[in-house]
Amino acid sequence: MLLVLGLAALLWGAGALLGAPRGLRWGMVGLLWAGVVVLQLTLPDGHALRQATGDSPALWLMVGGFAALAIAYGAVLRVLRQKARQTGAKTETAKTPDRLFGDAELERYARHIVLREIGGPGQKALKKARVLVIGAGGLGSPALLYLAAGGVGTIGVIDDDIVENSNLQRQVIHRAADIGRPKVESAADAMVAQNPAVVVRPYRRRLTPDIAETLFSEYDLVLDGTDNFETRYLVNAAAHATGLPLISGAMSQWEGQLSVFDTAKGSPCYQCIFPEAPAPGLAPSCAEAGVLGPLPGVLGAMMAAEAIKVLTGAGAPLRGEMLIHDALYGETRKIALARRPDCPICGGQG
Secondary structure (H helix, E strand, O other): OHHHHHHHHHHHHHHHHOOOHHHHHHHHHHHHHHHHHHHHHHOOOOOOHHHHOOOOOOOOHHHHHHHHHHHHHHHHHHHHHHHHHHHHHHHHHHHHHOOOOHHHHHHHHHHHOOOOOOHHHHHHHHHHHHHEEEOHHHOHHHHHHHHHHHOEEEEEEEEEOOOOOOHHHHOOOOOOOOOEEEHHHHHHHHHHHHHOOOEEEEOOOOOOOOHHHHHOOOOOOEEOOOOOOHHHHHHHHHHHHHOEEEEEEEEEEEEEEEEOOOHHOOOOOOHHOOOOOOOOOOOOOOOHHOOOOOHEEEEEEEEHHHHHHHHHOOOOEEEOOOEEOOOOOEEEEEOOOOOOOOOOOOOOOO
């Protein structure tokens, strides 16, 4: 038996020196094994060559059987590894078809990507989206933070105000150290600190009719978190003129409301629902009437959720509907909205 093992080692070593492939070397060893088995089966008992090679075919058959099992096991492992690599590659491609996201972003947005309604394509749409938020106050604060956290690629924010101590009860994007700073700068710092992958465009100025349509044309969607009817009407008119979806929210004391005004998709516009501004005193500001601190957080987060739905095509956004939330009694309800044929902005037409 030692003779055969020595010959096998010699064949293997000679093949290695000559640069023969491993498969060919195993084939040479296999031929040696087959020759030995033939000798053991054909030579008579007591033959010198048979005794020199082990004197028993059973031993070599067992060796061959174990070798065959080892070879088969190795082949199965190679097949399984190959399938695992292919499955992993397909999964990675499904998540990031063109490597739009780095590994850190994939981990950050994993809870979005596993949602059937968003997935990889929806997260890609969010990264490519451009959203403009009017106002970095009570409603704008949570909306901006959640848009940045959710992976909206470009976020514009326009506001001409500065951070005051009285804002901090509800405007959670700002900190005590930001008092006296422009709100857009404070908000931009907070968004980038939350998600360095987003691009923030701060506009420290008031939205005016001469810039509204030009500014809106650089974006895909607008969120209005302002607290006065003059600006709301201006935002509504510019959104209709540029064909952009408008997510509008408002609140006072314990109650708030929001809706998606998307005239390009056939929904009514803001002025269809509120044809005229209320008389002075009928709609007091938050400073005059007060507002529950967490209320803008609830409504601002809902506005961000509606924005994500519109941008990704998930679910049913609040087009043609208004959601009303009453925090005092813990009630939320929806009402249907209709276009107004004599509306001066959209004329009842999408």
